[in-house]
Amino acid sequence: MTIDAALPGEKTMFARAMDGRGLPLATVILVLLVLWYAGAVALNAPVLLDKYKRQNTDWTVTQLVDDSWSMDRPLLPAPHQIVVELKKSIFDRKITSKRSLVYHSWVTISSTLLGFLFGTVLGVVLAVGIVHVRALDRSLLPWVIASQTIPILAIAPMVIVVLGAVGLTGLVPKALISMYLCFFPVTIGMVKGLRSPDPMQMDLMRTYSASSWQVFWKLRWPSSVPFLFASLKVAVAISLVGAIVAELPTGASAGLGARLLVGSYYGQTIQIWAALVVASALAGTLVALMSMIEKIALRRMGVAA
Amino acid sequence: MEKTAAAFSPHEDGASAGTVIDIRNLSLTFQTADAPVFALSGIDLQVERGEFVSFIGPSGCGKTTLMRVIADLEQPTEGQISVNGVTPREARLARAYGYVFQAPALYPWRTVQKNVSLPLEIMGLSAKEQRERVARYLDLVNLGGFEGKYPWQLSGGMQQRVSIARALSFEPELLLMDEPFGALDEITRDHLNEQLLRLWEKTQKTVIFVTHSIPEAVFLSSKIVVMSPRPGRIIDIIDCNLPRDRTLDIRESTEFLKIAHQVREGLRAGHSYDD
Numbered sequence: 001m002t003i004d005a006a007l008p009g010e011k012t013m014f015a016r017a018m019d020g021r022g023l024p025l026a027t028v029i030l031v032l033l034v035l036w037y038a039g040a041v042a043l044n045a046p047v048l049l050d051k052y053k054r055q056n057t058d059w060t061v062t063q064l065v066d067d068s069w070s071m072d073r074p075l076l077p078a079p080h081q082i083v084v085e086l087k088k089s090i091f092d093r094k095i096t097s098k099r100s101l102v103y104h105s106w107v108t109i110s111s112t113l114l115g116f117l118f119g120t121v122l123g124v125v126l127a128v129g130i131v132h133v134r135a136l137d138r139s140l141l142p143w144v145i146a147s148q149t150i151p152i153l154a155i156a157p158m159v160i161v162v163l164g165a166v167g168l169t170g171l172v173p174k175a176l177i178s179m180y181l182c183f184f185p186v187t188i189g190m191v192k193g194l195r196s197p198d199p200m201q202m203d204l205m206r207t208y209s210a211s212s213w214q215v216f217w218k219l220r221w222p223s224s225v226p227f228l229f230a231s232l233k234v235a236v237a238i239s240l241v242g243a244i245v246a247e248l249p250t251g252a253s254a255g256l257g258a259r260l261l262v263g264s265y266y267g268q269t270i271q272i273w274a275a276l277v278v279a280s281a282l283a284g285t286l287v288a289l290m291s292m293i294e295k296i297a298l299r300r301m302g303v304a305a
Numbered sequence: 306m307e308k309t310a311a312a313f314s315p316h317e318d319g320a321s322a323g324t325v326i327d328i329r330n331l332s333l334t335f336q337t338a339d340a341p342v343f344a345l346s347g348i349d350l351q352v353e354r355g356e357f358v359s360f361i362g363p364s365g366c367g368k369t370t371l372m373r374v375i376a377d378l379e380q381p382t383e384g385q386i387s388v389n390g391v392t393p394r395e396a397r398l399a400r401a402y403g404y405v406f407q408a409p410a411l412y413p414w415r416t417v418q419k420n421v422s423l424p425l426e427i428m429g430l431s432a433k434e435q436r437e438r439v440a441r442y443l444d445l446v447n448l449g450g451f452e453g454k455y456p457w458q459l460s461g462g463m464q465q466r467v468s469i470a471r472a473l474s475f476e477p478e479l480l481l482m483d484e485p486f487g488a489l490d491e492i493t494r495d496h497l498n499e500q501l502l503r504l505w506e507k508t509q510k511t512v513i514f515v516t517h518s519i520p521e522a523v524f525l526s527s528k529i530v531v532m533s534p535r536p537g538r539i540i541d542i543i544d545c546n547l548p549r550d551r552t553l554d555i556r557e558s559t560e561f562l563k564i565a566h567q568v569r570e571g572l573r574a575g576h577s578y579d580d
Contacts, residue, residue: 037523126505200407200410203404203410204404204406204410205427206378206397208400209397209398219412222412238528301414302413
């Protein structure tokens with residue numbers, strides 16, 4: 001007993017890391033890296049072997065591995081090649097340069113955020129309508145769901161073309177495509193959230209003969225806040241997807257989507273991967289930002305921390 | 306049994322001036338998918354100003370439904386009912402009653418202060434008036450100093466007291482309480498019962514109180530309405546004129562036990578036909 005009791009105080013650094021999430025996380029990353037490097041060799045080797053054969057050079061395994069991790073246009077670039085590319089295109093160029101990933105990210109982020117704003121407003125407005133108007137509840141929701149079954153890749157070029165014909169180009173059409181994707185989780189989440197007050201809480205409002213306006217602001221809206229944030233976290237991530245997809249059919253010269261497209265035209269796999277890494281980092285950052293705002297909002301609402 | 310109701314209110318020309326609630330031959334049937342449920346059947350009841358009336362009966366006897374009809378939260382299918390001389394709907398729109406639910410039903414994002422002032426906000430009282438009322442009624446339920454707390458920081462008993470303060474804050478003449486202490490432990494419950502009795506004494510309100518505890522009903526009430534299920538109906542109305550300044554000790558008195566026995570007999574009679 002005494003030994004057991006003494007142990008917690010005497011934990012080594014290693015033991016504490018074992019307790020926390022640090023070690024499992026490090027293990028997973030390490031395993032992924034090993035698999036990635038192995039995969040790079042496996043995927044790139046056939047191309048190299050073919051080259052060796054045509055040039056009649058002798059090769060060793062070490063040489064094969066070395067070469068497969070340092071090709072110009074590998075099928076699968078090795079992680080360190082992506083890191084080098086990231087460093088080059090983020091830190092070594094002026095951020096206004098068309099070859100800077102910071103520049104392209106900014107272009108994508110601005111249409112993401114505008115689309116997210118549009119989508120959130122549209123989503124909330126639709127949800128409020130669906131909850132308050134019986135006819136909308138029956139007629140609108142099926143359309144909302146149907147809208148999401150159309151592949152965004154099919155509809156994006158048409159939106160761009162139609163809006164281009166009426167003189168709308170640049171940021172707004174891309175934001176609208178973003179909005180098309182991200183209003184959906186907001187609507188679904190908010191419909192559920194606005195309906196989440198329990199019958200007793202609703203009856204209470206009835207006993208005060210409160211107006212629907214009062215019921216909305218004093219009960220439905222605050223009850224829906226946790227649902228709203230759950231939706232917003234999904235919405236912000238997919239509005240980034242929407243913005244990237246919107247950049248593909250425009251032949252846009254700027255944005256992460258354009259970067260991916262150009263990369264695939266010229267077989268610049270390292271460039272593609274670098275853009276992908278930046279895109280996922282952005283998505284992660286946006287979601288983390290939403291979580292932070294959520295925490296602050298819920299704390300202000302007195303939710304037990 | 307029926308003679309009590311008749312004595313209070315002559316049947317010929319409706320209720321007397323002091324009648325707050327007047328119910329005549331009221332029935333409520335819920336239409337469900339398989340068979341209709343007779344929640345209330347042939348209810349006759351008059352409640353006078355300043356009375357403390359308990360509805361007692363086993364679960365499913367319609368006592369909560371009857372109270373919800375009075376509050377205009379359910380609509381009767383047959384019969385007449387008036388609250389303060391008007392329909393329940395008009396009474397509700399005139400904010401004639403305060404309702405205390407089985408659970409505190411506090412809004413978790415509001416502090417105690419803001420929860421109690423919720424009806425006052427809705428009814429459009431000035432900020433100053435709101436603050437005064439909240440302070441007054443939180444004091445009345447012995448919760449002065451808890452204004453800034455959130456509901457989760459309070460015990461169940463305290464939460465229910467907040468909800469009572471909330472129901473009192475807009476000063477309705479009629480208080481409808483639906484098993485307000487049902488979820489609390491017996492010690493807290495005894496304590497709150499005594500507090501409620503003092504409150505009733507002080508404010509002279511008319512109280513309708515739903516319970517399934519015999520001692521609670523006898524201790525609190527001036528009139529006990531015994532109900533029975535399937536269909537929900539009144540089997541007995543028992544007068545209970547213990548002195549107003551009674552304390553918990555009265556529960557050992559012979560008078561108290563006699564009334565409790567009478568209530569138990571009534572409940573048993575309602576069950577005799579039962580499976």
